[in-house]
Ligand code: SPV
């Protein structure tokens with residue numbers, strides 16, 4: 001599940017913003033990280049409009065019950081803050097916290113500063129005496145606080161809050177304690193006068209006549225003070241009232257205060273019972289969430305994905321074939337051409353390291369002694385390809401055959417690239433993946449070389465869907481002699497071979513190497529000895545193996561001519577200045 005990032009001040013203001021915008025908010029209870037994530041991810045559609053809950057209620061009843069305790073001021077502030085923190089960490093919607101009585105003034109002040117620190121949008125405190133009893137228990141004795149004393153607590157809270165958008169709501173318990181509507185109105189006046197941001201009028205009746213009367217009178221109560229604090233309802237017992245009917249009565253916040261805890265209690269009880277009865281758990285499978293879905297929901301998949309990525313990075317070498325003499329840069333091996341006074345290979349090593357890879361194999365041949373300047377590089381292994389004069393790049397690559405057991409990444413010696421490309425390649429679950437770019441199809445720049453062009457498989461469905469990130473193109477043709485008009489991409493000189501992909505490559509290479517008939521006209525090359533890597537990839541495709549491409553849009557440069565050096569140096573300079 002996606003977790004959105006939101007700053008603490010933004011989150012505090014988010015409830016007020018919602019009410020300012022639409023005058024009402026629908027709030028759902030949560031008592032743990034996972035239940036809060038369920039609230040946050042719940043969605044429905046009505047008349048093509050999407051609906052979600054506007055925020056989360058952190059309830060004293062359900063937080064206490066989750067800890068196996070009654071809701072009677074037993075679970076302390078520290079423990080409640082622990083739950084709130086857990087919820088705040090995995091969600092981003094507004095949080096409203098049930099502050100019980102708020103305790104003494106210093107305790108209330110401590111609570112407020114902690115709630116603001118955690119990004120909570122609102123606290124509701126009830127005008128009962130500590131230790132309070134849950135309001136839905138009509139057998140409990142409900143003792144009310146003196147309204148003046150409670151109003152003083154409100155004033156201290158308001159002085160204490162540092163963010164003006166943090167809403168302090170006073171919860172009137174007159175209809176719970178049986179002191180009636182008149183007492184409720186009197187208390188409302190005290191609390192509004194004290195500067196409260198909202199009033200919650202509570203009732204545990206199924207037909208809450210006094211509560212409805214209070215709501216109807218609320219505007220006229222407020223008129224005297226020239227302001228209308230928001231009005232809050234918790235319709236647990238009068239739940240035949242729709243949110244809309246309560247909003248029509250003037251309520252701004254509707255809180256469904258305990259339903260997820262009650263739902264999970266029922267489901268847990270039934271599940272435990274069935275397993276106890278059956279002596280096995282098979283029968284509950286259809287009633288419970290599959291482990292895989294829980295993994296996905298709490299982000300376990302991301303962790304295993306990360307682990308896989310790290311271990312692939314540790315064991316996958318990057319092989320850079322750089323043995324031949326370049327037809328343009330004839331004086332020095334291509335890898336040692338300097339860009340901003342540093343050999344390309346050193347730029348490549350830096351990029352590879354920054355992507356988290358540890359092993360680099362450089363195959364050299366022509367002027368191999370010149371590579372001694374790199375001997376201090378701990379991550380770099382040199383592989384000599386002695387027969388570089390009579391062979392081409394495929395044979396240089398295959399000189400590193402012993403390093404291919406865990407798969408490898410092929411990197412051409414003349415490519416500078418965005419290090420994210422390497423990460424992208426290894427995250428594809430395919431055995432042979434080529435980095436491919438389609439910018440040549442719309443780049444009008446004059447191209448002074450023959451590109452390694454790529455054609456992808458076109459399928460019947462393609463007319464109906466556009467190609468997006470999730471669809472991996474399957475490569476059917478690759479080479480320099482393909483007509484650009486029918487080509488879809490250019491191969492960027494970076495490819496991934498899994499251990500299975502490397503096995504396919506090694507076997508075909510071995511077979512061709514031992515087969516005298518293959519020596520002539522191998523794919524686009526004059527002979528197998530002079531084969532390029534794209535010739536070999538075409539051979540792999542022709543033999544029926546799957547070769548995929550991953551679209552890379554820009555983020556790489558090939559150093560083909562002295563002109564390219566100037567361009568890249570300019571680009572690096574402008575990046576450094578930016
Ligand atoms: C809670 O959810 O803890 C409340 C609402 O305070 S009630 O249970 O109705 O008192």
Ligand code: MG
Nearest residue numbers: 059060061098
């Ligand atoms: Mg409560």
